[in-house]
Amino acid sequence: MRTEQLVSTFTEFYEERGHRRITGSTLLPPPGDPVLFTTSGMHPLTPYLEGRPHPLGRRLVNVQRCLRTTDLDEVGDATHLTVFEMLGTWSLGDYEGPASLEWGYGLLTEGLGVDPGLLHATVFAGDGRTGPDTASLELWQGLGVPVEPTVEDNWWSNGPVGPCGPDSEIFLWSGDGPPRSTPTRDDRWVEVWNHVTMTHRRLGDGSLVPLPQRNVDTGLGLERLASLLQGKPSVFECDIFDPWRRLVPALWDLDEPSLRLVCDHLRSAVVILGDGVRPANTGRGYVPRRLVRRVLTVLRRDDPSRGVGDLPEELVLHTLDHFRQDMPPADVLRMLREEEDRFGRLLERGRQVLARARFQGPLTEGDFHYLHDTHGLPRELITSLREG
Structure with missing residues (x-):
């Protein structure tokens, strides 16, 4: 059924x-x-x-x-x-x-x-x-x-x-x-x-x-x-995800847990944007921003050239249609690419900040708060940069 x-x-x-x-x-x-x-x-x-x-x-x-x-x-x-x-x-x-x-x-x-x-x-x-x-x-x-x-x-x-x-x-x-x-x-x-x-x-x-x-x-x-x-x-693997299961693996070679996360987060970001929410650093707007950044962290783990700008318009249109949203797919893709650009700039700034001598050893809770409040670096991104 x-x-x-x-x-x-x-x-x-x-x-x-x-x-x-x-x-x-x-x-x-x-x-x-x-x-x-x-x-x-x-x-x-x-x-x-x-x-x-x-x-x-x-x-x-x-x-x-x-x-x-x-x-x-x-x-x-x-x-x-x-x-x-x-x-x-x-x-x-x-x-x-x-x-x-x-x-x-x-x-x-x-x-x-x-x-x-x-x-x-x-x-x-x-x-x-x-x-x-x-x-x-x-x-x-x-x-x-x-x-x-x-x-x-x-x-x-x-x-x-x-x-x-x-x-x-x-x-x-x-x-x-x-x-x-x-x-x-x-x-x-x-x-x-x-x-x-x-x-x-x-x-x-x-x-x-x-x-x-x-x-x-x-x-x-x-x-x-x-x-x-x-x-x-x-x-x-239910029929709702059929287009995603067909197109995403052909675009990016991912293991099953990563494939699921990428499909879920991108699909969710499309729905949030389709309901009129715009990415931001706080509140409601931080949710789509966080989802896109989690996707990019997974995609670039094995290949830094991967990006959400490659997402097929067919998937965006399929999702908007399913949830009865009338936003043009091109507008959604533009916002996703803008978020990708912001993330790239944040990564570069994060690498420079974490290269400082004071952050070479184990980080305290105070360090995490400082990095977030002063430099806009969330904990999961800091952890990812240090592991990379």
Whole structure:
């Protein structure tokens, strides 16, 4: 099942159950949201999860592009991407968690053809302040799905304060042979769908108070599920990455982890630029700058002549089209080349600074802070220059 069919199957399934499809936003969060980028489908819906009536009703479904830098060092493994798409559903004070889980099970097994024997679930076990999620536990047991109670792994929160509550995660077996063990003991169980029941609000002092409106918020990673349904060993081999897998290896000879990082970071930079963010030294603009510099560090490790200016326009156009962005590919390539030029100047300045006698021995934290604040040299670049 290709990703376009997966998206249509998902949305149509929930539309048949009274959900209205809402248009996903850009990577830029709504005004007042403290995060730099949209990291989940719920960010644009925060006011409605807080109780404001949504104009389309209490049951919603959408596809939302997201960006997470917290997993940046994980990119290159089988499941993590910097920019990805999240399929989401919401109950704004309507149905409860067990109904959401039952629909999720039905979509996976009947709509998408997943073997029920390859599923495993986790639920909240209770922690002394709130009791166990017995309703979700009984739902899974009734469906015959193995279920594992946990504490920390199954309590969801949107930060130190704000809505929170128990969640139930659905895992799909990715290993060879029959499933074994449990999700907390075997990483071949891959999390594909999280169903959160927002039952409480965490206050500044850490205490919990019940929410007047209980919501259900679910998120299913599109690329992760697509790779599993297509029998691929990583998200980088699902059909979304077909053009990248075809063109990038012909351009640069890279090992598999480096190929994944280069494809992910360049694709993510294109999406960020396509949403109107411009590279900068701080804040939101530092993310695309950092991504491009990580790519260049990898590319030039074996060949200093490599550069992002060689990126085929076809890949830029494919990415902009997929994320429904209307920026001309030539403008994106121009900004990438400008970032490459800036990086080249930074490298030259960095080599000169690090050649000074005071930086020849082991560097202290004070040295790293000085090099960053005075000369604009980030820690990872300093480490790379010294190793090179």
